[in-house]
Amino acid sequence: MILKDEMLDSLLTELSKEQIVYVPKQVNGTTRFAPYVSSDKMKLDQVNTVMPPKDLLFPQTQNMYHYGVEKNSGNMFIDPVIESADQILFGVRSCDMRSFDCLDAAFLTKGYIDEFYQAKRDRLTTIAIGCTEVSETCFCESMGQDPNHAPQADIQLRHGEGGYNVTAQTEKGEALLEKFKPFCEEGEVEVADVHCTLNVDASNIKDNLDILHESHELWDSMSYKCLNCGTCTFVCPTCYCFDIDQENRCKEGVRFRCWDSCMFSEYTAMAGGHNPRPEKRDRVRNRFMHKLNYFEDRYGKMLCVGCGRCIEKCPVSLDITVLIDRANELAQAEETEAAHA
Amino acid sequence: MPEIEIAHGCANGGEPFIPQVCRIKEIIPETHDVKTFRLTTLDGKRPFDSKPGQFGLLSFISEGECVFVISGFGEDYIQFTVKKVGRVTTRLHQMEVGEQVGVRGPFGNWFPYESCKGMDMLFIAGGIGMPPVRSFAQYCIDHREDYGHIDYVYSASTYADLVCKEDLFENWPKVPDMNVYVSVYHASEESEKKGLTESYTAPFLETLGIEASENRAAVVCGGPSLYRTCSESLKKLGFADDHVVTTLEMRMKCGVGKCGRCNIGSHFICLDGPVFTRAEIAQMYTTA
């Protein structure tokens, strides 16, 4: 089935009558996924948005409950705020699609289900577009993704001459496809595959990082130039760590959770003053290990999808692919040395 | 060897982040900066059942949430023993009986009270490490016939800093087949009147003539230096790593393994812990 380019606006207008449709677009000096309005200039052919779509499911600041003192009884009250709405994420890329797998694992498995995340997740429909262009920092293929195709998406689009090939991939997708039909026609356009230009070997990275001990020089040399800002964690589609805090107004208030960054020293600082990760080196190591080793250990998948946002935005060009290369090299050296000894 | 169980569940079922409202039923001053708070639901029931070593999170209007080990419970209450350290604990210390707080829990795993049945127990606590250890010890005392001989070693900086004095000097000495040993780091008139030794925990422990055996488990809780020195002493005494149980502390926010900050390697203290054997901790650090 083909969705002709000129029908796209009509389709999105139709879809947004019933649901909020998030599309990648330029908003206030940056690019992110934001609700579609019919006059929008979308950025469908550009490479990744600056901000990942994770805030659809896990907003940077999310109220959890209101609390306060009831006027009559004098009792404390707690009113949960669980927000959810039917949302369509349109134009998402393979890497960001894969990031939802990571978020799902973190929020929905291992004993507890995060009700705030689930409420939003259940009502999200995803329409992926295969990449037609890659940026120099894209390395999703090295992390096991296919930039042309996102198997997790409900509907997959691929752009070719004049239009998009439309394929439903899930039940949810099939249902939504009905809405597509009036705007589509039979047939198929010819599409061309794209490939990442940045490639690293991440196939053994978990084991290789296991070989390199905590005291290894690698972590010194990787962390010297880090500024300990939170840029990499905030633009990352898979970074999910959060803080819980509250805002008070006299005897009422709201407790919310908000994105936090393991790069901040305050993140692990305890009330008595002790900090288990006091140095920049400890924090840089923890972040990379979480991405490439710990998460795999716990959830069976990497916490890096290869979107390249952290490489693009790091003020000092600290590069996770350089880390992967160096770790491979050093682990091999250690192994060779061990074999000789 | 003690086996530590992990279970996931909390009193609020599907909403682990939402606290239940409780009332402060009783406040017991322990020392100049430690108080025990007994909490009950608004209709006077016990907020939830917990096992020794599990923790809960307290929150109040105006201040954030904070993690505390549940130091014990009764018919209609659970209790937290809290030292005044930071912003939240300072606020908590200003509260009075009848005031209301939010509580969520119980979270985390618990002391291996099942697999320790029939064993001799050695409890070692320092300073504010008392409440977690006490929760287990009290369980053993409440089920006295299930456990063998009990030794309880407790130290604090000064006599004034000793928590749960009533248990130490009144209640526990009456418990059959239980020895209580108390030391202070800095002697004072009062400590001498009570005949307490002036010693740090680890050297004190080594003088007590407690022997390791296949059938004796040690439970340790205290600050990082106490943990380090006592671990060495226990090793010297012949305790195997899987016979030493401790409870770890890290900064926590969610309590359910989501928020990310309390990890050691791929383990979360709030979810896989806080109770670990020394063998497990060693393993955790080699893979971290």
Added chain:
Amino acid sequence: MSDITTTLRERARALMEDGTIAAFIGWEAGRFERQTTPLICLDAADTDRLIFDEYCVNTTAKYVRDLKQRGRIGVAVRGCDSRAINRMIEDNQFKREDVYLLGIPCPQMNDRKTGTVLNKCQDCAHRNPVTYDELLGEAMEETAPQDRYARAHLVSGLDRIARQNIFNMAFERCIRCYACRDVCPCCTCRTCFVDQRNVGWLGKQDNLSENRFYGMIRAFHISDRCIECGECERACPMDLPLMAINKKLVEDMNTLFGEYESGMTTDNEDALRSFSKTDLEEFE
């Protein structure tokens, strides 16, 4: 390889080998074309990786703080780097004798993507280092920028509402990663006010009011010390026009307290931290 790169490597290596310095801070090539990244040499062999070209966009002086316990630190400095060094000396972060400066007259840095002069370099008035121990290459003739406060025009001259709109537009998209603070040579507080969680100056929620509060307090806090290097704006992942605010404050400082440039010497009298009888007293 440019002459400067060769000389830089030679001098850095020599200084490390003869024990003058314990570490050297410069730049090395990144993974991508025309990309550079800060390099911290702890070993003489590392100096072979040093480069200097028109894409060395990072101002690196702040790393001296992390390294100073190792001994004397060598730094490659251009105008902005040298002013950052002066600034930090004045703020008691280290002493002049703790650093050994290899001065490099700056050809102006380019944006690697567009190949044009980097925003932050456009109205630079001091391309030659203002302090150094050795100068590599010939000092160049300085050209005063046409308008030192060109960037401030985004907000100056506007009425209150219009100005507020501009601030709101900007801080609405701030994600509070604190890259601006962490890269700034003036931001050297031991504990930043945003991290004083026990006091609670700033809420952790990301919303316009908290973001604006953070951005404005930071801007005011460095207003009499800003060396106009533009690193905050370059580092910002959300492209906030931070230099418009900083330049406006610098302009105000100059208007209210007299001609002044921060970081030119180490004995400046910072406007907000020194007292003079001729100071403005608006609140009489």
